[in-house]
């Protein structure tokens with residue numbers, strides 16, 4: 001199997017899981033209960049995959065696995081807006097830390113943070129394909145900053 005085919009094969013599974021999770025969302029105004037599990041699953045997968053890329057920079061694991069992991073981070077970062085079907089109300093989403101619901105009401109800011117993450121994860125994938133561990137480690141740090149930037153506004 002070509003490297004590309006392997007990547008796609010590996011990348012499709014989480015998408016399916018995501019679609020199944022999103023399938024619990026009903027039509028019309030999507031309820032927060034439907035979105036939150038999918039959002040959490042997405043976040044946890046990004047977190048684990050990013051950690052895997054980080055491990056590679058420390059000499060643990062092989063490059064193809066790190067590329068797979070970086071590919072997942074890109075894919076899940078891109079998928080964040082699809083978790084919110086038209087009509088979704090971010091104001092309904094509870095914050096884990098109990099932040100005031102008003103912190104959710106700026107969808108544009110939320111999507112800006114998401115776009116920023118997509119840019120950083122694309123750079124992460126490119127660096128991982130290049131294989132320079134130092135450059136990858138730097139980009140893992142940059143990606144984490146993009147995660148934190150959104151969390152600071154919408155999670156804490």
Ligand code: HEC
Pocket residue numbers: 036039040041043044046047048050073080094095096097110111113114117143144146147148150151154155
């Ligand atoms: C566009 C905004 C945004 C970006 C970017 C973002 N997150 Fe999140 N993340 C959230 C929100 C919102 C929550 C909390 C949802 C809640 O409180 O229920 C969250 C929760 C989490 C959680 C907790 C999940 C759980 O099961 O409780 C983890 C872990 C996480 N994010 C990891 C990451 C990582 C790693 C990245 C970067 C690769 C990232 N996030 C990028 C918005 C974002």
